[in-house]
Amino acid sequence: MAKSKHIVAADIGNYSVKLVEIRGSQVINFGYREIDPSLEGEDRRIAWRQSLASILEVMRPKTRLLILSFSSPNIYIRNLTYPPIPEEDLWIVMEKDAHLHLPPSHEEVVFDFLLKKEKQEEREYQVVYCNANEVAEKVHLLEELGFKILSIVPYPYALSYSTLYKKIAEGRAILDIGANFSTLALARNKELQIGVQIPIGGSAFTRVIAGSLNIPFLQAEELKKKEDFLSPSSRVFPSLSKVVEQLGEEINLSISYYSQQSRGERIEEVFFTGGGSKLKNLDSLLQEKLGIKFNTVDTLENVDTSSLRLEKKEYLHNLSSQFSGLFGAAIGYKELPNLRRRSEEKRKKEEKARLGVLLFILGLISVTVLSFTPLLIKSFQWNQEIKINKERIQKLLPVMEEVKRVEREKQTVDDKIAYIKKALQNKGISWEKFASDLSLTIPEGVWINRMEYSGDKKITLWGSCFSGEKVATWLEKFTAKSPNTSSRIITLEKRKGGNISDFQIEIVLNNG
Secondary structure, eight states: OOOOOEEEEEEEOSSEEEEEEEETTEEEEEEEEEOOTTOOHHHHHHHHHHHHHHHHHHHOOSOOEEEEEEOOSOEEEEEEEEOSOOHHHHHHHHHHHHHHHSOGGGSSEEEEEEEEEEOSSOEEEEEEEEEHHHHHHHHHHHHHTTOEEEEEEEHHHHHHTSTTGGGOOTTEEEEEEOSSOEEEEEEETTEEEEEEEESOOHHHHHHHHHHHHTOOHHHHHHHHHHSOTTSTTSTTHHHHHHHHHHHHHHHHHHHHHHHHHTTSOOOOEEEEESGGGGSTTHHHHHHHHHOOEEEEOOTTTTSBOTTSOHHHHHHHHHHGGGSHHHHHHHHHGGGSOOTTHHHHHHHHHHHHHHHHHHHHHHHHHHHHHHHTHHHHHHHHHHHHHHHHHHHHHHHHHHHHHHHHHHHHHHHHHHHHHHHHHHHHHHHTOOHHHHHHHHHHHOOTTEEEEEEEEEETTEEEEEEEESOHHHHHHHHHHHHHHOTTEEEEEEEEEEOTTSSOEEEEEEEEEOOO
């Protein structure tokens, strides 16, 4: 027997956000957060995001594979008949049908279809259309949280496949009273016969209560759960009975249409679920108006909750009427329409096409490599030799730079000496004796940085030393060796933060 898939199922609605972690029919964990049903646009998206993050922080599900139970008042189901044509053509003609027959708000649609009947010359399909922007809004939110969405199940189908399925025999339907709208679903032989969105939900009752009692919406919502406002003795009953009347008319229209299409079959019983089904006395009022039996049932009857702690079981039992469609999507998604099927098929085809191109390119590369292998080997050897030579050059660069620096300094000194020599020769001074005496007497730790002939037989030297005493000693030796010269220290200053001193001396030469 195949192992049941471990998934998370999500239902993001206008009144609440629900998640359930499930394997087969065994509930591993779940989460539930209510949001303000009056929120719209970006405020509602923020509330969804915060609620999901809060639930996930507590649940910490061990899988990111997700089934989305998509609920919206803008779900349209149509039965269409076409001759036998390729599936790719079916997608095209069904999309054109949407633009012809659906409201302008459905300019961009996502849809899926099921084959209902197959004859030799024609095929009968059931197509479910949804607003693409509404679907994308919730998909984007879930993918941001790291989920991989396996299937998007339209709510009427999820509801028809709910854990109530075993109770739905001929002539029985499910009515889910949601926050802003209700869903009437009827399945027969695992096929959806009725999937109608009714634009009246629990919020319609809350607004009447808030207006009649002149209280805020959220306060009226809390009172609605506790008080019996649908009792004839309630002071808001006359106003609420109008909402019940409208809801009953919408249900009756759908049931009458079904009876006409099914050659007189009657719906004898309706199972009541959804958050609005807890409104006291609503089932009896609808039963009285429509002449059809309304029953509330245990949504968890066919769901395994043995892995939940006792307090979690009790909490889920209290919320069970709001989880009918979510459990239906989680358990039956493989047999139900998937609004993601078209995009997944496109993605797989594109991946297959890309793989084909890649294999073709790899084939060309293989042929090319085999043809040019000897050249490639030789090229590799050349590259290795170039690499070795580059490494040698890199190692020699510092040495070459140092040689260049020394040559530049040598050239500078030679230029200065040549200049001074020329000047001294013009003055009749013995340059050879001066240079010899100077070089022989310079001690270690004293070096000349600059030399300049300033005229009047004066030579100025700039240099550095480790000790000022060595400069004075050197000058004494130089003067003793060259009696035709006289010298003096002009400046001697020690550098900051070091032991080196900079000096400037003046040497006066006489004719020799």
